Amino acid sequence: MKDKIKIKLKLSPHGRFISLIFALSCIIYASQNRKLSDFLLNSGKIILVIYSIIFIALFFIVKKTKNFSFPKKLIIALLLIVALGPIYYSIGVVINDVYLYVKSPTISRNWSAFITVFSILILGLLLFYVRLKFRCVYGISEAAVGIFIAMHKVIFIEPSDLLTSEFYIAILTASIFLVVRGFDNIYVGLTKELDPVAQKFLAIFEK
Numbered sequence: 001m002k003d004k005i006k007i008k009l010k011l012s013p014h015g016r017f018i019s020l021i022f023a024l025s026c027i028i029y030a031s032q033n034r035k036l037s038d039f040l041l042n043s044g045k046i047i048l049v050i051y052s053i054i055f056i057a058l059f060f061i062v063k064k065t066k067n068f069s070f071p072k073k074l075i076i077a078l079l080l081i082v083a084l085g086p087i088y089y090s091i092g093v094v095i096n097d098v099y100l101y102v103k104s105p106t107i108s109r110n111w112s113a114f115i116t117v118f119s120i121l122i123l124g125l126l127l128f129y130v131r132l133k134f135r136c137v138y139g140i141s142e143a144a145v146g147i148f149i150a151m152h153k154v155i156f157i158e159p160s161d162l163l164t165s166e167f168y169i170a171i172l173t174a175s176i177f178l179v180v181r182g183f184d185n186i187y188v189g190l191t192k193e194l195d196p197v198a199q200k201f202l203a204i205f206e207k
Contacts, residue, residue, distance in 0.1 A: 018126070018129075019126060019129065019130065022126060023087050023090070023091070026087070026090035026091045026093070026094045027086055027087065027090040029090065029093065029094055029097075030086075030089065030090035030093040030094065031090075033093065033097065034093060039086070039089065042089045043085035043086045043088075043089045044085060045085075046084070046085040046088045046089050046144065046148075047081075047082060047084065047085035049144050049147050049148070050081060050084050050085065050088075050140060050144055051081075053140050053143050053144060053147075053182070053183075053186075054081065054140065056183070057136075057140075057183070057186045057187075057190070081201075084140075088141065088144065095119075095123070098115065098119055101115070102115050102116055131185070133195075133196075134189070134195050134196070134197050134198075135185050135186075135188055135189035135195050136185065136186050136188075136189025136190055136195035136197065136198035137189070137195065137197055137198070138185055138189075139181075139182045139183065139184065139185030139186035139187075139188075139189055140182065140186060141182070142178050142179075142181055142182035142185060143178065143179045143181075143182025143183055143186070144182070145178055145182075146174070146175045146176065146177070146178025146179040146181075146182060147175065147179065149174050149175045149178065150171055150174075150175035153171065153175075186198075190202070
């Protein structure tokens with residue numbers, strides 16, 4: 001049992017370091033390949049969505065079981081999560097550009113398949129680590145993705161297709177499912193499997 005605990009503690013700093021390098025690399029790439037106005041605007045939109053998710057979690061999931069001071073330290077708490085906007089947007093930019101590169105006719109199918117499999121494995125491994133160690137943060141990400149999928153479908157779909165059953169099935173299976181799963185992970189991270197990031201965030205509100 002002691003050996004297992006030592007291994008867990010030994011791997012944890014490496015995982016955090018890799019996640020940090022990945023996030024910083026994505027931010028650097030996005031800042032160099034997107035206009036500053038687009039970078040700030042889209043990051044701001046993501047921050048607003050994240051704020052909405054966190055407010056819902058605080059009022060409907062946590063406030064019933066803990067004593068909180070609102071809005072005394074709210075500004076401090078909001079500043080701490082501003083960084084999530086650029087991080088999420090930058091990761092989305094990297095995924096989008098990798099997808100466009102893979103779809104490019106200038107590369108072979110074998111190379112395209114290799115890049116696809118490699119990218120999925122790396123991204124899946126990082127997300128698995130985040131879910132394992134920071135489940136509440138993962139839940140916020142999951143719910144945010146669900147919301148943006150719905151927004152994307154509404155904005156880019158033809159108006160005549162908004163009333164079709166296929167549209168509502170897509171919203172139900174993709175967006176709503178992700179939002180429900182996201183709040184479920186937030187709840188677990190806040191109440192059962194204590195997320196260290198979430199606990200530090202909640203400590204700001206405790207009386």
